[in-house]
Amino acid sequence: MRAAVIGSGSFGTALANVLAVNCEQVGLWGRDAALADAINTRHENSGYLPGIPISPRVQATTSLKVALEGAEMVVLATPSHATRDVISHALPYLPKHAPIITVAKGIENETLLTMTELLEDCLPEEYHPYIAVLSGPSFAKELAQRMPTVVTIASHWDKVAVRCQKALQTETFRSYTSNDVVGVQYGGALKNVIAIAAGIADGLGMGHNARAAIITRGLAEITRLAVRKGGNPLTLSGLSGMGDLVLTCTGELSRNRHVGMELGRGRALQEILADMKQVAEGVKTAKSARDLSRKVGVELPICDQVYAIAYEGKSARAAVVELMTRQPKSELV
Numbered sequence: 395m396r397a398a399v400i401g402s403g404s405f406g407t408a409l410a411n412v413l414a415v416n417c418e419q420v421g422l423w424g425r426d427a428a429l430a431d432a433i434n435t436r437h438e439n440s441g442y443l444p445g446i447p448i449s450p451r452v453q454a455t456t457s458l459k460v461a462l463e464g465a466e467m468v469v470l471a472t473p474s475h476a477t478r479d480v481i482s483h484a485l486p487y488l489p490k491h492a493p494i495i496t497v498a499k500g501i502e503n504e505t506l507l508t509m510t511e512l513l514e515d516c517l518p519e520e521y522h523p524y525i526a527v528l529s530g531p532s533f534a535k536e537l538a539q540r541m542p543t544v545v546t547i548a549s550h551w552d553k554v555a556v557r558c559q560k561a562l563q564t565e566t567f568r569s570y571t572s573n574d575v576v577g578v579q580y581g582g583a584l585k586n587v588i589a590i591a592a593g594i595a596d597g598l599g600m601g602h603n604a605r606a607a608i609i610t611r612g613l614a615e616i617t618r619l620a621v622r623k624g625g626n627p628l629t630l631s632g633l634s635g636m637g638d639l640v641l642t643c644t645g646e647l648s649r650n651r652h653v654g655m656e657l658g659r660g661r662a663l664q665e666i667l668a669d670m671k672q673v674a675e676g677v678k679t680a681k682s683a684r685d686l687s688r689k690v691g692v693e694l695p696i697c698d699q700v701y702a703i704a705y706e707g708k709s710a711r712a713a714v715v716e717l718m719t720r721q722p723k724s725e726l727v
């Protein structure tokens with residue numbers, strides 16, 4: 395079998411390494427020719443996963459045509475804000491009847507579309523039955539190091555999810571299938587915003603009680619939005635909901651939590667982002683969350699405060715006071 399991964403950042407490279415267990419060849423597309431060359435010759439992605447061996451079956455290229463040629467499975471692993479542009483360039487070479495799995499965790503700013511909705515928007519209808527999403531607690535570094543990792547693969551079409559599940563099954567990578575494409579994607583995208591909030595609390599030195607409260611109430615607001623959009627509430631207590639939320643709000647490897655910690659320490663967003671090579675999806679998704687909240691009339695109080703701190707210069711301490719002194723409520727409302 396031959397697979398293609400579009401996006402040679404940390405997660406794309408890590409997933410290419412997983413696919414290389416069951417595939418004879420994995421084409422890995424990226425924009426950086428020097429990086430592609432290094433992956434092919436030294437079998438290491440020194441830019442994103444330094445020191446971790448990458449299978450020689452992974453063949454990096456800057457040509458979408460070469461990466462996608464003969465692929466029986468396509469993974470899209472560029473950040474969500476780049477997905478529309480990348481898929482439009484990939485379309486002429488996109489194989490028919492091959493699952494197309496998006497792994498980006500974000501909601502497009504301008505359209506408020508999830509990644510599978512965006513793919514349906516960009517691709518001719520004949521591709522739609524092959525669209526799937528992979529999400530769950532999966533730091534790229536651990537995945538690339540072949541540490542045990544378990545995720546969810548969702549598709550409206552059971553057969554497609556099962557095909558992806560089989561291709562990715564290894565001794566250290568396991569997945570569960572789902573048809574709740576909506577719940578899986580809102581869980582994956584919104585947990586990044588809540589992880590920024592958890593980082594802010596940590597940056598302010600607010601302790602474990604505050605972190606646990608943010609995770610729990612964060613899950614409540616993610617679930618509220620996902621259910622309003624047609625998701626199954628049980629999905630949000632699964633791998634792509636609570637699982638990924640806990641990982642990202644507590645894990646030292648999280649980029650979103652890192653952004654939050656620096657905001658909590660009083661640094662400005664642009665300054666924090668300028669120091670980072672990798673994407674922190676929650677920054678853009680905070681804006682989508684705020685707009686979605688207004689559009690569909692669902693309260694997302696933690697996401698709103700993250701937006702205000704990151705984009706409007708609100709003081710993190712003032713945001714905490716505002717959250718703590720909201721109108722008293724019943725927990726289950």
Ligand SMILES: NC(=O)C1=CN([C@@H]2O[C@H](COP(=O)(O)OP(=O)(O)OC[C@H]3O[C@@H](n4cnc5c(N)ncnc54)[C@H](O)[C@@H]3O)[C@@H](O)[C@H]2O)C=CC1
Pocket residue numbers: 401402403404405406424425442471472473474475476479480497498499500532533534535671672673675
């Ligand atoms: N790193 C992780 O642990 C995980 C990441 N993800 C998701 O995977 C997606 C990709 O994340 P990472 O690989 O971690 O990001 P990264 O920052 O490590 O790499 C991003 C890659 O996309 C490329 N890129 C950026 N903008 C582009 C554009 N406009 N056009 C073409 N290529 C562009 C970069 O050159 C780089 O190769 C994100 O949505 C992220 O939330 C999902 C699960 C785990």
Ligand SMILES: O=C(CO)COP(=O)(O)O
Pocket residue numbers: 499530531532533534586589638641642647648649650651673674675
């Ligand atoms: O999505 C992730 C793990 O599942 C990675 O989280 P960060 O983008 O915050 O590093």
